[in-house]
Amino acid sequence: MTDAASLSPSVHTTDEAAVRLKKRRSAETRLKAYGMIAIGLAALALVALLWNIVARTMNAATEHYIAIEAQIEEGEDDFLKVVKKSARAGFPYVSGRSGKRELYGLFSDGAADDMRRARDAGTLETGDAVPMRFLMSDTADLYMRGEFGSLENQESAGTLAIEEGGKAFTLRTDTGAFTDALGRAKAGLAVEADSLRRQAARQSAGITAQEARIDSVTGLEREDMLVQIEGFKAARDRLDGQASALDALVTGDGDTLLELSDRMASFFVEANGGILKLTEVSADIARAVPLVPMNDTDAAANGAWSLRILDRPEIGRPVKDRQVAILETLQRDGRIEEVANWKFFSLSDSTQPEIAGIKGALIGSMWTMLVTFCLAFPIGVMAAIYLEEFAPRNRFTDFIEVNINNLAAVPSIVFGLLGLAVFLNFFGTPRSSPLAGGLVLALMTLPTVIIAARAAIRAVPPSIRWAAMGIGASKTQTVFHHVLPLAMPGILTGTIIGMAQALGETAPLLMIGMVAFITAVPEGITDSATVLPVQVFNWANASERAFDMRTAAAIAVLLAFLVVMNAIAIILRKRFERRW
Amino acid sequence: MKSRNILAIAALTALAATTASARDEIRIVGSSTVFPFSTAVAEQFGKKTDFETPVVESTGSGGGLKLFCAGVGAEHPDIANASRRIKLKEFNLCQDNGVTDIIEVKIGFDGIVIGNAVDAPAFDLTREDVYKALAKEVSQYGRTGPNKFKTWDEVNPSLPAQPIEVLGPPPTSGTRDAFEELAIQEGAKEAGLDKKAIKKVVVRDDGAYIESGENDNLIVSKLEADPAKLGVFGFSFLDQNADRIKGSKVDGVEPTFDNIASGDYPVSRSLWFYVKKAHIGVIPGIEEYMAEFVDDDAIGEDGYAVEKGLIPLEDDERETFIAAIEEQASMTGDEDLH
Structure with missing residues (x-):
């Protein structure tokens, strides 16, 4: 002892010791930094996810x-x-x-x-x-949200003279008010010409490549190649011709009228209470057709009319020019109302996004979870109590224990197959019903509940059991009066983890027909029903774009459901919790 | 006390399990391609009539017909949707299981589009190009070997010099089956393979064809993010996302509504549904549902199913199926099934 005591200061005060100490301390600092980075990344991912969902949900x-x-x-x-x-x-x-x-x-x-x-x-x-x-x-609603771009407003420059001629109007200014529109239309054409020319260049490249190879091949292959080269030449000439035709339009001077097509941006003139769509445009003159009629054809003074541009071509959006004009007029007249979408909670699934709601799936999830809980919780807890408190330790119970642990790791789709074979085909449980779904999910949840419950029961101090037995309680009384209440917080935590997992499952439900289009709200556990994650899945698969935000909203509802379930578990846990 | 309540509820659920009740709603299973049209019809049918809205499940054509042919009775579905005609094997399975009378109805067409991002280079493909780019083994002029093409311009020098990367549905999907059959195998035919060899042509698995799940929306957003890739998806997704993606020409024909309807666009397939005659009169509303599906409001020129992207039948062909529904004419087995 004395030796060690006399040695120690010298060992810990050497230069090597100082280096070692520094190393150890920096290792610790690094570890802490890694931990903080990991938590930071996780938090960032969570924030990004929630932000994404909330931002999209706001639209719905x-x-x-x-x-x-x-x-x-x-x-x-x-x-x-x-x-x-x-x-x-x-x-x-x-x-x-x-x-x-x-x-x-x-x-x-x-x-x-x-x-x-x-x-x-x-x-x-x-x-x-x-x-x-x-x-x-749904598409008009998306336009109102700016999904297809919004109308750019160009203030008028100069007076606009309006001449009626048949169904169309001729619009005249003397200040070159349409120069910008003309420029944009031409820019669009130039891009199209470029693309055509690139395609023509690829044909030329093809010709060069094949001509270089042609002498190395013979027979049928050579004949095919000659045909192919001819094809390339024809395509090149056709594309070049189209490109030159567009070029001629682009280089035309500002006074020639350029015809507009649905592949270019849309140009509107708002004047005298109406909206006109330009069909031909030059710097000073344009021809236009009325989409919303004007009150009169008087010349519009400077400031009394405007040129409005929607950059996205008509062909690339589901909301057409006439619809845009009508919506803009309605908006101007204050006849469009934006109100809270409570319908989302009072309607069920629909193929039309604007009248699709979450109610059916929400109620379906509640029924399914009720069945799952009523089966998994009592059976799981009973099994845990038996295995922990009553079962003898032998090979047989070891075997069961190993199997329970393995079951917890079985992919969920397997439980779906089991459910199909046993519950649907053998017991005749109605297809697509929360009962069938609940049974399958209960099977899936059981191992989690049993494992958690066993751990919780094992964590109850043996002194509690001894004390109960010491005052004459039977084994059953000990377990149900003393051990189980004390183990309850842990059991509930495990159950909630299992239930949360079950709440988000779609794979096992696929097999038993719950992944389906169902508009009726289930009134009991044997009615046809679907559940929240299935609703998310179905909407995410739909081609209508307005389902995008509803998918996000359904995810938000699913998360809320989860939070409520967890909150109930936490409240129950707090009530049961004992400290010793 | 509490645990006793829980036990009682558990017992009740067990009891309910044994009483499978007869249904009053129609059950429909089958193709995910027909799903959006079938659900739209089901929804309108539910609103217009006093019958319950049918339950529609998307199980894929093969899975749906298997369920459909499993037997007669309330536990089996009444109607199967399919994105191809019923196969002889499936028809025989139906017969063996007592599903002897089947009414066959063709509802329209669906185009399969090979597309890319709207700003990406335009592709003008032939089916032979598709075969050469995507088949696992390529035969040409008597030489057969594993597919070595890495870029599109190696396949056809007039195509852009970018790597062959095609996002498409997995083998479980009917769209994939149809793509394999209508684009790749037809391309093999054009390349001069004989009938036996054509049947063996499959999609390559060395990473040029990237399986991207059944969700066509996902493929659309991936294409938008990566202009160097092509994707394979249904026409309705092109229709809804024309501002983000564009379709490639196949054999010189653009995938538009009119071209698919007229049959000019080569990669299109017919859509069908099959009705179990034994269930008519037992499950309420089947006749009315069939009538609703072929009604002008649904698959007429301006019908709501057509607005969802279904390419309708020509009027006279539709008339023949309307007549077949009214007569409830069942399949005879002499149809040209494969």
Whole structure:
């Protein structure tokens, strides 16, 4: 001892010791830094995920309505017809088959559903001019959110003279007000010409490449190659011709009228209360067709008209120019209302995004989770109690224990297959029902519950058991009066982990038919139903773009469901918790 | 007390399990391609009539027909959607399991598009190019070997010099089956392979064809992010995302609504549904559902299913199927099934 005591100062005060100490300390600092980086990255990922979901969910939080007057006759039954009739009456200037189709395309079938519901509730007014809100269609709604770009506003420069000529109008300025529009249209053409020329260049490259090879091949291959080269030459000449034709348009001077197509940006002139769409444009003169009629054809003074540009070509967006013009007019007149989308919680699945809701899936998830909990929790806890408190230690119980641990690692789809074979085919449980889903998910959750419950029961100090037995309690009384209540917090935590996992599963449900389109809200555990993650999956698969934000909203609801479930578990745990 | 309640609920659930009730809603299974059209019809049917809205499951054509042919009775589906005609094997399975009377209805077409990002170079492919770029083994002029093409300009010198990277659906998808059959195997035919060899042509698995899941939306967003890749997806996704992606020409024909409807665009397939005649009159509403599906409102020129991207039948062909539905004419087995 004395030796060691006398040695130690010299060992710990040498230079080597100082170096060692420094090394150890810096290793510790590094470890701490790694930990902080790891946590930082995880937090960042979480924030990014939540931000992404919340930002997209915000879009689904509101919906747009068009306020016009409805024409509803007493005893009317076909409300889709009412919507169309009211639309025609509200926009009498829209004519022609395609024009009317585009007009109807602004309104959702949901508007008819609203009327039907109002009629059923006895609150539907009838008459020739009932002021009413009509739900907007999904694409129009997306336009209002700027999904297809927004209208650029160019202030007027100079007076605009308007001449009527047949169906079209000729617009004249003397200040070159359309120069910018003309420039943009030409830039679009130049890009198209470039692309054509690049394609032509590729054909030329093909010709060169094949001509270099042609002497090395014989027979059929040579003949094919000659045909191919001819094909390349024809394609090159055709593409070059198209490109030159476009070039001629681009280099044309500012006074020639350039014809606009649906592959270029759309140009609108707003004047005298109407909206015109340009069909031909030069620096000073443009030809245009009316989309929303003007009040008169008087010349519009400087500042009284404007040129508005939508950069995205008409061909590349589902909202057409006429629809844009009508929506802009409605917006100007304050007839578009944006209101909170409570419908999302009161409607079930639909193929139309604007009237698709989460209710069916939410209730379906609740029923499924109820069945899962009612089976997995008691069975899991009983099994844990038996294995921990009563079962003898022998090979057989060891075997069971190994199997339970293995079951926890089995892929969930396997439980789906099991469910299909056992519950559906053998027991005849109804397909797509929360009962079948709950049974399968309970099987999946059981191992997690058993393992957690066993750990919790084992953690109860043996002194509690001895004390209970010491005052004469039977084994059963000891377990149920003393051990189980004390183990409950841990058991609940394990159960919630298992349930949370089950809540997010779709794979096992695929097999038993819960991945389906179901509009009815389930009223019991044997009705057909779907669940939240399936709803997310189905909407993510749909081609309509408006389902994008609803997918995010459904994920938000799923997360909220999870938080509520966890909160319940935490409250219960706090109530049961004992410290010793 | 508490645990006793839980036990009681558990017992009740067990009891409910034994009482499988007869259904009052139609059950439809099958193709994920027909799914959006079938659900749209189901929804309208539910709104227009007093019947329950049918339950539609997306199981894939093969999986759906297997369920459909499993037997007659409330536990089996009433209708199967398919993105191809029923196979002889499946028809025989149906017969063996007592599903003897089947009504066959063709509803329209679907185009399979090979596309890329809107700013990426335009592709003008032939089916032979597709075969050479994507088949596992390529035969040419009697020489057969594993596919060594790495870039598009090696396949055809007039194509852009970028690596062959095609995002597409996995083998479980009907779209993949149809793509293999209509684009790659047809291309093999053009390249001069004989019938037996054509059947053996499969998609290459060395990374040039990238399996990207059944979700076409995912393929669309990946294409938008990476202009160097091509993708394979259904026409309705091109229709909805025309501002982000564009379709390549195949054999000189652009994938547009009109070209697919007229049959000019070569990579298109027909869509069908099959009805179990034994269930008509037992499960309420089947006749009305069939009528709704072939109605003008659904698959007419301006029909709601057509707005979802279905390419409709010509009017006279539709008339024949409307007549078949009214007569409830079942398949005879003499159809030209494969």
